[in-house]
Amino acid sequence: MxxxxxxxxxxxxxxxxxxxxxxxxxxxxxxxxxxxxxxxxxxxxxxxxxxxxxxxxxxxxxxxxxxxxxxxxxxxxxxxxxxxxxxxxxxxxxxxxxxxxxxxxxxxxxxxxxxxxxxxxxxxxxxxxxxxxxxxxxxxxxxxxxxxxxxxxxxxxxxxxxxxxxxxxxxxxxxxxxxxxxxxxxxxxxxxxxxxxxxxxxxxxxxxxxxxxxxxxxxxDLDTDRTVVVRFTDDAHEPARAVLDRLAAEHPDVTGVAEPNGVPGEIAVTGTPRVLFAVVPALAAADLVPDDVRTVTRTLEDVFLAVTGRTYDQDDEPAHAAEGDRS
Known part of the structure; x- marks a missing residue:
């Protein structure tokens, strides 16, 4: 070595x-x-x-x-x-x-x-x-x-x-x-x-x-959950949410549905690594076409959250940090 x-x-x-x-x-x-x-x-x-x-x-x-x-x-x-x-x-x-x-x-x-x-x-x-x-x-x-x-x-x-x-x-x-x-x-x-x-x-x-x-x-090394985010216009948002809620209740690859704060029209669907393959057919069957579809990529910020239990703030300076040690 x-x-x-x-x-x-x-x-x-x-x-x-x-x-x-x-x-x-x-x-x-x-x-x-x-x-x-x-x-x-x-x-x-x-x-x-x-x-x-x-x-x-x-x-x-x-x-x-x-x-x-x-x-x-x-x-x-x-x-x-x-x-x-x-x-x-x-x-x-x-x-x-x-x-x-x-x-x-x-x-x-x-x-x-x-x-x-x-x-x-x-x-x-x-x-x-x-x-x-x-x-x-x-x-x-x-x-x-x-x-x-x-x-x-x-x-x-x-x-x-x-x-x-x-x-x-x-x-x-x-x-x-x-x-x-x-x-x-x-x-x-x-x-x-x-x-x-x-x-x-x-x-x-x-x-x-x-x-x-x-x-x-x-x-x-984080958990194997994956998240797919879809965005709809106002008139399609509620029907899409209803379809995805039913999907979460019935499909083994879908574990949760939520709406990210502050992002109008977006719906986040969480599940196994195959969650995308569940979401797309369900929306297609209901003739609902999203304006945008993206998968959420894990980052080191997610690692920090997992190991510390708090979100990462790059401007944060803990009260217990020693004086003079700015980083």
Whole structure:
């Protein structure tokens, strides 16, 4: 079995009486994008800052490429690149100056020109940091995390504050970086981001790991119910509801019928994976043609609901989260 490049075992971190990270354990394989997913205040940033040797743990062990980052943080300085959530540069420094400055901190830095090309920054090499867009600043922060030629890179809340187009462009860049051979720890509170990018992940809530696995595997482990949503015009809605209610009472593949809140004309039908094959013939037999038919796809939000019993709010910050730990 391939040796993990990152190993976190029973990690614990407190701030006075507040527990920020509680018995967190995970391992990261070479060459993967590994996600640390959870709402704001869950303990994600504290976890990776402790892993990087930037905070002292109160318990547990953390290793990067076999080195204990708590006992000897300097041992991983040239192996680990870190893009922190609130890192910032002086407004007057240019992109090229920042890369050259950071390159001087390492014995074997990457080629700044290659990083500029990799991250689509070549044309901005002489632009000052304060004049960069949000997406350009994030790309520069990735470049600075990679300038030391690290084997592992931590990217913390990489796309917070970006518009949807810039966020998706940044996702493409993260995959491009992974393809160069860098193992990536991606800290995020965006479910869609984790589903798109992560090979495997842990979901952290209130400082504890509540789920771990591949995004598709975690979703597949949920119950096997499926939901089909149909939408009708006003005059067809009541007859369709009556047909589907009878179907739920008689058909073994249909277990429930409901009307989603705030969506006029929609009817949600829940059942086994074959529920669609029950709904369509029943509506056809009654000569009822819906304006729209769609199946509801499970997501990591459903996983979060299943393991915590509450809905996922990416802007939520639990009252028990430690002060100073914003994610």
């Amino acid at each position: 391939t040796q993990p490049v990152v190993e976190v075992t029973n990690l614990r971190k407190t701030y006075g009486p507040k527990v920020a990270v509680d018995d967190v354990t995970f391992a990261v394989r070479p060459g993967e994008i590994f996600g640390i997913l959870g709402p704001n205040g869950a303990g994600k940033t504290t976890t990776v800052e402790t892993l990087a040797g930037l905070r002292r743990a109160d318990g547990g062990t953390v290793r990067v490429l076999g080195r204990d980052t708590q006992r000897d943080p300097a041992a991983v300085k040239d192996l680990l690149g870190v893009q922190l959530q609130e890192a910032a540069l002086h407004d007057k420094i240019t992109v090229g100056e920042a890369l050259r400055l950071f390159a001087g901190f390492y014995p074997n830095p990457a080629d700044p020109d290659e990083l500029l090309a990799l991250l689509d920054l070549t044309e901005h090499v002489d632009k000052q940091f304060g004049r960069l867009s949000g997406g350009q600043k994030q790309r520069l922060s990735i470049a600075l995390a990679l300038i030391g030629n690290p084997e592992v890179a931590i990217l913390d809340e990489l796309t917070t504050g970006l518009d949807p187009q810039a966020r998706r462009s940044t996702w493409d860049l993260v995959e491009r970086v992974r393809d160069t051979g860098v193992t990536i720890l991606l800290v995020t509170h965006f479910m869609e981001e984790a589903e798109r990018l992560c090979d495997r992940l842990v979901v952290i809530d209130a400082g504890r790991v509540v789920a771990d696995g591949t995004p598709s595997g975690l979703i597949a």
